[in-house]
Amino acid sequence: MSTHNTTLVIVDDHPIVLEGLSNLLKKREQIEIVGNFTKGCDFIAFLKHTAVQVVLLDIFLPDINGIDLCKEIKMISPETHVLAFSNHEERSAILKMLENGARGYLLKSASINEILACIDEALRGEITFSSGVKEIISQPSKTNAFKEYPKLTLREKEIIKLIASGITTSSMAKLLFLSKFTIDGHRKNLLHKFNAKNAVELINIARQQGIL
Numbered sequence: 001m002s003t004h005n006t007t008l009v010i011v012d013d014h015p016i017v018l019e020g021l022s023n024l025l026k027k028r029e030q031i032e033i034v035g036n037f038t039k040g041c042d043f044i045a046f047l048k049h050t051a052v053q054v055v056l057l058d059i060f061l062p063d064i065n066g067i068d069l070c071k072e073i074k075m076i077s078p079e080t081h082v083l084a085f086s087n088h089e090e091r092s093a094i095l096k097m098l099e100n101g102a103r104g105y106l107l108k109s110a111s112i113n114e115i116l117a118c119i120d121e122a123l124r125g126e127i128t129f130s131s132g133v134k135e136i137i138s139q140p141s142k143t144n145a146f147k148e149y150p151k152l153t154l155r156e157k158e159i160i161k162l163i164a165s166g167i168t169t170s171s172m173a174k175l176l177f178l179s180k181f182t183i184d185g186h187r188k189n190l191l192h193k194f195n196a197k198n199a200v201e202l203i204n205i206a207r208q209q210g211i212l
Helices: 015-026 040-047 066-076 091-099 112-123 131-137 154-165 169-176 180-193 199-208
Strands: 006-011 031-037 054-057 081-086 104-107
Touching (some): 006 015, 006 112, 015 031, 031 040, 040 066, 054 066, 054 112, 066 081, 081 091, 091 104, 104 112, 104 131, 154 180, 154 199, 169 180, 180 199
Parallel strands (some): 006 031, 006 054, 054 081, 081 104
């Protein structure tokens, strides 16, 4: 294979996606697939000793949030171009990936030619999106489907992290030098902001949005 080929890795927890996309990309002479991974931790171990130019990264993985993984990838290998490759259409997730260093965001509905075009644009140093993502970001907050995640105060961020750690309201109050009444107020406000029925749902939504 030519030394000018682009080295690429796919990280996705669906084997059928890995196999299908790999087979399509392998037919392109300019792409050299050097690895496929279903877990983020396995890819990180690989990245520490192997140069990768482009990674197609799913948002939801069994062991780590893809948004957090993106940041870790850029810390280990700043020259690696991360392209989110997901069915997740939340505008907030798209923006969070870009904040964490991704060069672009592609929906899995994108055609192979569209994927290749986005890879080329990323390699040229451009921020790139599939057509479906362009439609999403061109219509910010016009529909509930693409709503932003709630804006949190520093105190709310602190409390939601403590809730996720499993700490009790009493212990939280002592730790933060606040009354239990105040902590309960923050809890209720967070549930309302995230439209969550309980603490478990609140934590899950916060993790999906990359807040935790």
